[in-house]
Amino acid sequence: MESDGVTTLIFVVRREKKVFALSSVCTHKGCKVRAQDDGSYHCKCHGSTFDREGKVTKRPAKRDLPRLGVALDERSHVLVRIERKAGRRHRRHVPG
Numbered sequence: 001m002e003s004d005g006v007t008t009l010i011f012v013v014r015r016e017k018k019v020f021a022l023s024s025v026c027t028h029k030g031c032k033v034r035a036q037d038d039g040s041y042h043c044k045c046h047g048s049t050f051d052r053e054g055k056v057t058k059r060p061a062k063r064d065l066p067r068l069g070v071a072l073d074e075r076s077h078v079l080v081r082i083e084r085k086a087g088r089r090h091r092r093h094v095p096g
Ligand code: FES
Pocket: 026, 027, 028, 029, 030, 031, 043, 044, 045, 046, 047, 048, 060, 061
Protein backbone atom coordinates (compact mmCIF):
# COMPACT_ATOMS: atom_id res chain seq x y z
CA MET A 1 0.00 0.00 0.00
CA GLU A 2 1.31 3.43 -0.89
CA SER A 3 -0.34 5.05 2.08
CA ASP A 4 1.98 5.64 5.01
CA GLY A 5 -0.54 7.58 7.05
CA VAL A 6 0.64 10.82 5.50
CA THR A 7 0.69 10.17 1.77
CA THR A 8 -2.24 8.66 -0.07
CA LEU A 9 -2.19 8.19 -3.81
CA ILE A 10 -5.36 8.63 -5.77
CA PHE A 11 -6.45 8.39 -9.38
CA VAL A 12 -8.16 11.44 -10.81
CA VAL A 13 -10.13 10.15 -13.76
CA ARG A 14 -11.50 12.28 -16.57
CA ARG A 15 -13.97 10.57 -18.88
CA GLU A 16 -15.65 12.79 -21.42
CA LYS A 17 -17.20 15.53 -19.27
CA LYS A 18 -17.10 13.56 -16.02
CA VAL A 19 -14.30 13.86 -13.43
CA PHE A 20 -14.03 11.59 -10.43
CA ALA A 21 -11.34 10.29 -8.08
CA LEU A 22 -10.65 6.75 -6.99
CA SER A 23 -8.53 5.49 -4.15
CA SER A 24 -5.49 3.52 -5.34
CA VAL A 25 -5.70 1.29 -2.27
CA CYS A 26 -6.97 -2.21 -2.99
CA THR A 27 -10.00 -3.08 -0.86
CA HIS A 28 -8.71 -6.60 -0.27
CA LYS A 29 -5.55 -6.13 1.80
CA GLY A 30 -4.48 -2.60 1.00
CA CYS A 31 -1.90 -2.97 -1.77
CA LYS A 32 -1.60 -0.26 -4.39
CA VAL A 33 -3.58 -0.90 -7.56
CA ARG A 34 -2.16 0.11 -10.93
CA ALA A 35 -3.99 1.62 -13.86
CA GLN A 36 -3.98 -0.45 -17.02
CA ASP A 37 -3.87 0.83 -20.59
CA ASP A 38 -7.58 0.10 -21.07
CA GLY A 39 -8.50 2.24 -18.04
CA SER A 40 -9.11 -0.66 -15.67
CA TYR A 41 -7.12 -1.30 -12.48
CA HIS A 42 -5.11 -4.31 -11.36
CA CYS A 43 -3.70 -5.32 -8.00
CA LYS A 44 -0.53 -7.42 -8.26
CA CYS A 45 -0.70 -8.70 -4.69
CA HIS A 46 -3.52 -11.24 -5.13
CA GLY A 47 -4.83 -10.49 -8.61
CA SER A 48 -7.98 -8.46 -8.02
CA THR A 49 -9.15 -6.36 -10.93
CA PHE A 50 -11.47 -3.37 -11.14
CA ASP A 51 -13.19 -1.81 -14.13
CA ARG A 52 -12.81 1.78 -15.28
CA GLU A 53 -15.34 2.91 -12.68
CA GLY A 54 -13.53 1.07 -9.86
CA LYS A 55 -16.03 -1.79 -9.61
CA VAL A 56 -14.63 -5.21 -8.71
CA THR A 57 -14.34 -7.46 -11.75
CA LYS A 58 -12.21 -10.19 -10.18
CA ARG A 59 -11.85 -11.24 -6.56
CA PRO A 60 -10.50 -11.69 -3.93
CA ALA A 61 -11.41 -8.00 -3.40
CA LYS A 62 -15.12 -7.80 -2.59
CA ARG A 63 -15.56 -4.05 -2.41
CA ASP A 64 -15.20 -1.51 -5.20
CA LEU A 65 -12.43 1.07 -5.08
CA PRO A 66 -13.72 3.94 -2.96
CA ARG A 67 -14.71 7.09 -4.81
CA LEU A 68 -13.50 10.37 -3.38
CA GLY A 69 -15.35 13.63 -3.60
CA VAL A 70 -14.15 16.06 -6.24
CA ALA A 71 -15.03 19.63 -7.03
CA LEU A 72 -13.78 22.32 -9.39
CA ASP A 73 -12.82 25.72 -8.00
CA GLU A 74 -13.37 29.00 -9.84
CA ARG A 75 -10.13 28.47 -11.82
CA SER A 76 -11.09 24.93 -12.86
CA HIS A 77 -8.61 23.34 -10.46
CA VAL A 78 -9.69 19.89 -9.36
CA LEU A 79 -10.07 19.58 -5.58
CA VAL A 80 -10.16 16.09 -4.10
CA ARG A 81 -11.67 15.48 -0.70
CA ILE A 82 -9.68 12.96 1.34
CA GLU A 83 -11.17 12.05 4.66
CA ARG A 84 -8.87 10.58 7.26
CA LYS A 85 -10.03 8.00 9.77
CA ALA A 86 -9.33 10.45 12.57
CA GLY A 87 -12.08 12.58 11.11
CA ARG A 88 -9.84 15.37 9.85
CA ARG A 89 -10.55 16.54 6.34
CA HIS A 90 -7.87 17.52 3.86
CA ARG A 91 -8.12 18.87 0.38
CA ARG A 92 -5.44 18.42 -2.19
CA HIS A 93 -5.04 20.47 -5.30
CA VAL A 94 -4.60 18.52 -8.50
CA PRO A 95 -3.74 20.70 -11.49
CA GLY A 96 -6.44 20.27 -14.12
S1 FES B 1 -4.39 -6.71 -1.73
FE1 FES B 1 -5.18 -6.44 -3.71
S2 FES B 1 -5.88 -8.40 -4.27
FE2 FES B 1 -5.16 -8.66 -2.25
